[in-house]
Each structure stands twice: as structure tokens, then as C-alpha cells.
Amino acid sequence: MSGRRHIGAAERRARLAAGQLLAPGARASSAEEVAGSLVALHGTDPSTVYLAVGARLTDPAKTVADVERALYTDRSLVRMHGMRHTVFVFPAGLTAVVHASTGLEVAARERASLVKQLEAGSEHDAAWLAEVEAGTLAALAARGEATAAQLSEDEPRLRTQLLYAPGKTYEAWQAVSTRVLRVLGMEGRVVRGRPRGSWTSSQFRWALAPAHAELSVAEAKSELLRHWLGSCGPATEADLKWWTGWKVTDVRRALAAIGAVEVGLDEGTGFVLPDDVEPVAGGGEPWAALLPALDPSAMGWQQRDWYLAPELRAPLFDRAGNIGPTVWWDGRIAGGWAQGKDGEVRWRLLADVGREAAAAVEERAAALQGWLGAARVTPRFRTPLEKELAAG
Template sequence: MTTLHDIARWRLRTQLLEMPVADAETAVRTMLAVQAENPAQSAWAVATRTLAPHASDLAEALTDGKVVRTHVLRPTWHYVHVDDIRWLIALTAPRVLPVFDRQLQPSADRMTALTDAIEHAVADSPGLTRAEIGAALAESGLDVPSSQLTLLLGRLELSCLLSSGEPRDGRHTFALMADRVPPAPAMDRDAALAHLALGYLSSHGPATDRDLAYWATLTLTDARRGIAAVSERLEAFEHDGLMYWHAPPTGPIADRGRAHLLQVLDEMYRGYQDSRWALDAEGVVPRTREASIGMVLCDGQLVAGMRRSVSATKAVFTLSPYRGIGSRERDEIEDAAARCAAFLGVEPVLEFTSG
């Protein structure tokens, strides 16, 4: 019988944490989308899924335009492969755009003026930062508060006007999508739902239909429609009244997974809603509102919260355990801290607190 712990351990493999791939581009393409709200933290989310984590890998993919950092799926940042961005936006934007519009509440005339001004500014100077776009709007007499500008730029990404440009000194920039993302044939909606369902369940499974609906901001009806279209290419099992779908395993699941130090926005946590707590099969983690901190996984289980502080010479990982940490787990955590610190180019320091 498959247990919650089995499901979590299985996801370590499908999510590439126990079966890493060659490079950042392949990792993002395989995952279909990787949440990327915090660039510094999310860079590790991609790198830890590769065979030889290096900061230049994702940076080069973003510079070359092979990977796009943009708003898609839920109304937040994601890394998406350039080949997938147009059809993903076409499929999910109709349900996501209203989230932006409810907060912006622009008049039609003002939205047109803002859109035209931003388009002209970015066309004239590709690779503008948010602050530089804000300054260009101010020069045009269209002052926009910072919070509203963030929403406005996200809306224009979901309208396929803007895309990520070449990063500059580690900062995100914007360019016209037409200049960064090649045109692609429109994908039939049913085909897109099927492609999405197969991609998600291959890279995040085992997962439920509600997990898919949450991840892609779909209706449950559309999530089920997508799964049904590819059901012959999937397998399923029931656990505790939920049906879990997954792509057929390509080999045996490891008896035990390594430790991983991840952000709480990592796909291992944020990639699910219905079955998120497979990460805590024993129920030791308080079900309170999540803090914006990292997490420590041992064999696919959430054993501690984690804060990461990086200086020029060291990365301090401060852990707040939810239960006792055994000697074997501590050794595995030390290995995970060493991997992350090596990626950052500093020395690891591991600290434990009582709370």
C-alpha cells in the first residue's frame, strides 16, 4: 500500500531532486514551470535539480532567452522555457488577468496610455528595470505607485506584450515579448489542457486533480478534462480517499532520499495544495500560516524550518526543527548545506535553534 511518505519520496524523483538533469534549461523545461518570486532563492531551486549546480547556468539561459522569468499560472513569477510560455499564457491568463484587474481597476483610457508609454519605452531601450520603466512613465506625466507598477507590468506580461529581458547586474529587466520569444502556432485549448496535465503530472506526480487545478489556476473541470485526455499515458492509485495520478515510473523509487535545503516557495511545497502535506506524513509541522522561510527535507519529509543568511564568505543556515534530528539526518543535512553553499561560492555554517 502506498503511504504519504512514499508519495513524498516519489516526488523527490519526479521533481528531479533525486534524479537531476544536465542543466538549468532542461530542468525548467522538464518541470514546465518553476516558481521564481525570489530570484536569489529560486536560482537554487533550479540549480539543485541539475547534475553540476552553477550560478552561471541559469543566468546564461535567462540571458540567451532560453528560459523566461515572467508572470504565468498563479499570479506570481515563474521560470518557464521559451517554447512553453505562449501556450501557457494563452491557457491560463483568462483566469489570472482578473486578479490583476481587480487590484488595478484602471480606466480604459488610462490603461491604453500606460500600455503605449511602456511599450515605447521598452522598444526604444530593451532591457529596462522596473524602476527605469517607472521613471519613463513619470517623464511622460504618468506617475504610477510602485505597487501598482508591479501589477501593471505583470498584467502586460500576461497580455504577451512584455517578457523578461537580459538580466543586468543580477537585476530583472523587461523587453518586448516579440523580441525575446519567437512566435508559435496557437494551440487548441483541449490540446493545451492535455499537454499541461501530462507535463505537470510527469514532473510533479503523484498528484491529484485539485493539485493541478491549484497549480495552473484552472477550474477543477478543466483539470479533470486535461487528465482525462491523457489518462492512457498515466497511472493512478487511491490513498485516503484521493486519486493520485502520475506518469509510469522509469525505474524503482529510491529506498531513501537525501536531505534538501529549499525555499518554502519550492515546487516540492508550492507545487501542490490538495496533497501538500505528504511532506509531513507524521503530522509534526504546525498547520499555521506559512512563514517566508526555507525548509529542510529529510527523505522527503519536512523536519525543520530554515533561514539562510549569505555574506561574502559564508552561508549561515539556521534550522528550527519540528522534531528530533537523528545523527544520520544531521549528516545528510550537513551534506545538503555544503551543496548549497558550494553553489553560492561560500562556506556553510549550520546552526540549530529551539524554536
């Protein structure tokens, strides 16, 4: 496209600082504001949600109370499956959009997989599964909120054992309850409630999902992409296909539907919303941040060279492509951090960014350690540098 504007790496980093609420003047006052700006907070590791919010609040000391209020009292944030078969925390107003744009297709695959396993590994079938689901939902309605173990007391068929990954080195017998609740969650019929333990726990109670509007798939895809580009644009087709988990044809239809504008990027063609073409000035106050494993800013794009030097990937990622805790300086990932068993937040810069950066990182590390208090955080997906720092 002739005459299109080029957005270089420096401007992209300035956009990231503002859109991802990482610059000092851009930070938020509530968990809802953070989630709304980022669209989705990675929820596979429960602690990521809290650490991602805390890194962006003007008063990080209130992080735990504010996130718990939003998730479990006001229900203004909802933890549910979304893009790429992954658990996220979304603003409640986006649940219908996520459900129709990504959840339905993922849920259909998950249900088919479970039925196939049931038929191959037991005498049960889809009709049996439907009966178990009905019993589970009735038990949940009576209890209000319950763990899988509690639901299994009311619906004993949830204890049925299935062999997972037969023939693999990691094959194991497991109760079908986990898979049943997973399918019900993907289909938007149940949601995760309070954890059994602290905010770092991954053992959740379950509750019936609140009703939400039913949207057309095309409408929902367009709306999700509009929200994401508003926060994270510009992005390439490859970025968008990776982030959503959609086919490239679905990405292109949604881009056309929202009138996305082509811009030039160092990686090739990118896209922004029609009202987001004008230059964004950089050169503001430099900023430091300690972001958690799987943070939305670190995992938001497939092509990351504009904020992550290729030579830093090996120590910061695990073999499956999950990024660990990162240290940022002025729009770039500059190192990593970890919390030791004694609670100390330890960090290391992997790039020469100067004394000012080191002092700013030290200040952010002290603030993080202060609000963590007695809590101990170990990422679910361990990376080389995180493991080294945690053990040091």
C-alpha cells in the first residue's frame, strides 16, 4: 500500500508503555482498569493475574484485596478459557465476546475429545456424559460454590477414572471430574470461583456462570480484535493469528470488518484501528517494571524483536515457549527476576542498560517485595534464569 505510515520500534515501545499501563504516568487505580486496558490477563498461573495487576497500579499495596474484590465479590472480572485454549481473566463485559469468538470452537473440540476418550477407555458415551453434566450442574446450583471433590460427593460418577495419554511416558489414571468441569467451563456454563487456599493457589471452587448475551461469531471476532488492537496495535497478521488462535481467514475478515488500517512495521505490514494512525510521541520519563511469568506485555505478540533481543530468549523462556518473570527498562526486556524461598526478590540484568536503569529496577524490586509480604510465588512454568535466581 503506497503512502502508508511506518511505525518504527521506538514508537511501538512508546505505545506499549502507555497502552500496557507501564509508564509512570499511565498506571491504573483498579484491577478492572488494568484488565480493560490489556483486554486479557493470563490466568493459567493464578499468581500471574495478581502480579500483572500489581505492576500497573498506582498503589500496588492494595493489589490482592482489589483483585479478589473484582474476581469474587463484584464479579467484574471473570476467569475463563479463551484464546488458544488458555485460561485468562477478562472484564465481565467481554465474556460474551470471548465465548462466541473463541470459546465455542474450542469447547466443541474439547467435548469431542472427551467423548472419544470415554468411548475408547470405558463403557460410557455422550449420553452418559450428558447425565453426569446435568447432575453436576444440579449439585452446583444447590451448593452455590463447590470444589470438584465436593461435587463428586453429590455426583459420584465424577470419580470415574480415565487413562490419559495412554502409551506416553506421562500416562496416568485421573478422575473424569477435571475434564467434565473443563468442558462446562469452556461452554460458558460454569466459572472458577475462589481458590481453596491463598491467592497463589490453583485449586479453585466452581460456580454456575452468569447469563450473558449470545453474539454471532463474526460480530464477536470483530469486537475482540477491535479491543485488542486498541490496546496492543500495531500488530501483524501473524501476531493476531497467534494471539487469537484463529485461522488467518478469520483474522482477515475481522480486520476488514473493523476497518483496520495498514501501516508499515520493521517486520512487514501491520494494522491499527482507524483512529489510531497518528504518531505517538516517545521520549518520556524512562520506566522500569518487574513483570510476572506469562505477563500480557511479554506474551502479547508472536514477533517480539522490537522489545526482546533474540539473545535473551534462551534464559527467559522454557522449552514450550512460556516466558518467565522479566525485568523491563524503558520498553525493552532487559533481564529477569525470581523470588527466593526467603522471600527476597532477586533480579539480574542481561543487557547493559546503565546505572540509572539498575537503580530504577532496584526500587521496583523493593516495592514488589514489600507488597508480597509473606507470600511466596513460584511460576508454574520454570525458566532457566528464574530457577537459577530462585536457588541462588
